[in-house]
Amino acid sequence: MDLLSDRTRLIAAATRRGEGRRPVNPPIERASTMLSDAVGDMRDASLGPLYGIDGTASQDGLRRAISDLEGAESCWLAPSGLAAVTLPLLALTKPGDEILTTDAVYGPVRRFLTRYMAARGVTARFHPAEASAEEVAALVSDATRLMLIEAPGSLTMEMIDVPLLAEAARARGVWTVMDNTWAAGLAFKPLAHGVDVSVQALTKYAGGHSDLMLGAVSASDPALVKAIAETYEDVGLCVSPDDAWLALRGLRTLPLRYAEQQRSMMQVATWLADQAEVSRVLHPALPGDPGHLLWSRDFTGAASLFGVVMQGGDTQTAHAFLDALSLFGLGYSWGGFESLITYETPQMAFRVAPPTLEGPLLRLHIGLESPSELIADLEIGLAAWRTAVG
Numbered sequence: 001m002d003l004l005s006d007r008t009r010l011i012a013a014a015t016r017r018g019e020g021r022r023p024v025n026p027p028i029e030r031a032s033t034m035l036s037d038a039v040g041d042m043r044d045a046s047l048g049p050l051y052g053i054d055g056t057a058s059q060d061g062l063r064r065a066i067s068d069l070e071g072a073e074s075c076w077l078a079p080s081g082l083a084a085v086t087l088p089l090l091a092l093t094k095p096g097d098e099i100l101t102t103d104a105v106y107g108p109v110r111r112f113l114t115r116y117m118a119a120r121g122v123t124a125r126f127h128p129a130e131a132s133a134e135e136v137a138a139l140v141s142d143a144t145r146l147m148l149i150e151a152p153g154s155l156t157m158e159m160i161d162v163p164l165l166a167e168a169a170r171a172r173g174v175w176t177v178m179d180n181t182w183a184a185g186l187a188f189k190p191l192a193h194g195v196d197v198s199v200q201a202l203t204k205y206a207g208g209h210s211d212l213m214l215g216a217v218s219a220s221d222p223a224l225v226k227a228i229a230e231t232y233e234d235v236g237l238c239v240s241p242d243d244a245w246l247a248l249r250g251l252r253t254l255p256l257r258y259a260e261q262q263r264s265m266m267q268v269a270t271w272l273a274d275q276a277e278v279s280r281v282l283h284p285a286l287p288g289d290p291g292h293l294l295w296s297r298d299f300t301g302a303a304s305l306f307g308v309v310m311q312g313g314d315t316q317t318a319h320a321f322l323d324a325l326s327l328f329g330l331g332y333s334w335g336g337f338e339s340l341i342t343y344e345t346p347q348m349a350f351r352v353a354p355p356t357l358e359g360p361l362l363r364l365h366i367g368l369e370s371p372s373e374l375i376a377d378l379e380i381g382l383a384a385w386r387t388a389v390g
């Protein structure tokens with residue numbers, strides 16, 4: 001399987017020989033109790049899961065598919081992407097430790113760090129979103145235990161040199177965890193670039209249809225695998241067989257959806273960047289973006305998610321723009337088949353160092369609709385923006 005493309009490998013796992021007559025897809029096995037034939041069998045884990053929390057066929061299939069995609073020895077499924085990020089942070093830190101992360105970290109993770117973790121003696125330090133790997137490495141202190149990497153950063157999409165940062169962290173005995181949701185395990189392989197733990201919100205691209213919440217944690221280092229597996233067991237995490245089944249189904253078409261949405265995103269983002277009402281489009285696949293060189297060097301694809309900084313205007317004009325659209329859904333999350341748009345300026349207030357923006361910050365997710373029709377929708381929105389600006 002190692003030599004196969006992701007596109008083939010995600011399907012070849014379903015058609016593997018030697019597993020007997022069976023449906024292509026694993027069954028959904030709903031279970032708490034698992035029965036054994038003899039009392040002596042009840043302690044034998046090699047006969048299969050002993051309890052529903054161990055997971056059944058669909059969770060197993062999904063874990064194997066994600067491990068394969070991330071190039072990891074082990075994978076754990078979490079009930080949300082957020083739980084997938086918090087699991088390794090809980091597993092790998094203790095009171096007195098410090099976690100170093102970007103000021104552009106996913107918002108709910110910032111809340112977890114500043115509320116839950118801080119109250120339990122684990123401190124967080126937020127480095128400037130645009131800091132280089134060398135600058136971040138220079139911030140490592142004796143207390144730093146773990147670096148949480150998010151590249152591109154949430155909303156403002158800053159890139160960082162991940163291999164260099166991972167190497168610097170390793171040299172200082174600091175674990176690295178990367179939120180790999182944007183690359184969906186396809187466009188970037190954190191473990192192959194020296195990162196210790198890769199985390200994804202499967203809610204986004206893997207699910208792909210905005211109908212489930214799920215996360216995955218992948219790692220290979222034996223000490224890490226032990227620590228994460230024990231915490232997973234200790235806190236009682238598990239996911240439903242139905243959700244795992246849906247995510248596994250989503251994975252079969254993930255590479256095609258991801259590539260198609262990338263193509264449409266490039267059309268829409270390039271068009272938007274040329275509009276007078278737009279100051280900047282934030283996406284590392286766009287030539288001229290500050291993260292473009294790093295993205296070109298390390299990534300093999302791009303998510304259809306980007307930021308837009310408007311030129312002038314305010315909350316009212318931003319609302320007028322969004323309210324005038326009819327194809328773009330107004331809603332959070334991304335990675336599904338549908339295009340979405342959100343107004344994100346209020347999120348900047350949570351940052352240690354909010355960026356200087358020329359106008360409202362919007363976030364767009366491009367789905368599987370026709371890009372020219374999405375552009376026509378945005379034209380209507382921009383007309384409403386101009387009217388609102390007056």
Ligand SMILES: *Cc1c(COP(=O)(O)O)cnc(C)c1O
Nearest residue numbers: 080081082106179181201203214
């Ligand atoms: C959405 C998201 C998460 C959390 O995923 P949920 O399944 O919504 O909890 C984590 N990280 C990033 C970068 C995300 O966009």
